Amino acid sequence: MGTSCCGAARARATAGPGPAPPHRNRRGSGAPSAWANGRRAPPGGKANQRAAEAGLMESYARLGGLGPISAKGLMGSRQRGQRKGVVGPGTRRLGCGSARGSRGADSGRVTLSMAVEFLHELDVPFFKVGSGDTNNFPYLEKTAKKGRPMVISSGMQSMNTMHQVYQIVKPINPNFCFLQCTSAYPLQPEDVNLRVISAYQSAFPDIPIGYSGHETGIAISVAAVALGAKVVERHVTLDKTWKGSDHQASLEPKELAELVKAIRTVERAMGSPIKQLLPCEMACNEKLGKSVVAKVTIPEGTVLTLDMLTVKVGEPKGFAPEAIFDLVGQKAKTTIEEDETITEQAVENHVKKVKC
Known part of the structure; x- marks a missing residue:
């Protein structure tokens, strides 16, 4: 599934050490910290918290057995009590930049503009634009001008909006891709609409098209690859029972490994369009x-x-x-x-x- 953009299974989990997240997450900020503000402490306190995160990192690194994936570069915004990374088809290292700063004018909060600059200074391999910011055109322009590959989700958007996004980003930065996405946690199969992948492929034939999944299990994500998705994004958690709907829609490390393995199998199975005696x-x-x-x-x-x-x-x-x-x-x-x-x-x- 290698492409000029990034092929990835996005790994998203609760964060470790770093500034404590605010008491209430803003809409679109992702999974709340499972132990933030005394909601629920991991058994054994901070020591076990760090051990759990170390285990997650080890799981990421072991995915290298399915391809040359390295744990180098894992980072993320910790203000929201979450960590983001990427692994999977077409990309060979962990770590992405997803700017999810506050939209407010409060000088004590990180803005999207500040987040873009911060992530750019960190030399992240690409920017991830979350669905909630896909129709934020000034933000898209600023991000595109950094010249890094962009992965743009399309949850809560219309085809007309995605055409506008394409027309804004393409002249500035041609190295980007769209992900079919439905913003619901967990996502029900009847709302996935995998056929949008084909619609995007027809409407935007010169960019890679992928899939961002919030469903349970891995079957639908694997089906997206069979339909031609070049990028697969999934959230990852250490424990699906933690508070917050995002955890229910996430994969645990073992499931992530199974997903990557299944994707690699489907990639091989796609084969050639030439029918002949083999x-x-x-x-x-x-x-x-x-x-x-x-x-x-x-x-x-x-x-x-x-x-x-x-x-x-x-x-x-x-x-x-x-x-x-x-x-x-x-x-x-x-x-x-x-x-x-x-x-x-x-x-x-x-x-x-x-x-x-």
């Missing part, structure tokens, strides 16, 4: 492949008709079944016994007809 089929073809045989005894010199011929497994191999109509009208050079294979040596001047 080397791996030769053994089966030798055993089960059929030939044209004589349905009745055909005397020498007889002009072949369709009712004299049939198709069976026969030895030695003769004319393939698809040649049966071409044999009609040909003359038998020798007597052909019933159930005997029709071979080139048994037919005079056989010339295969070319089908138009």
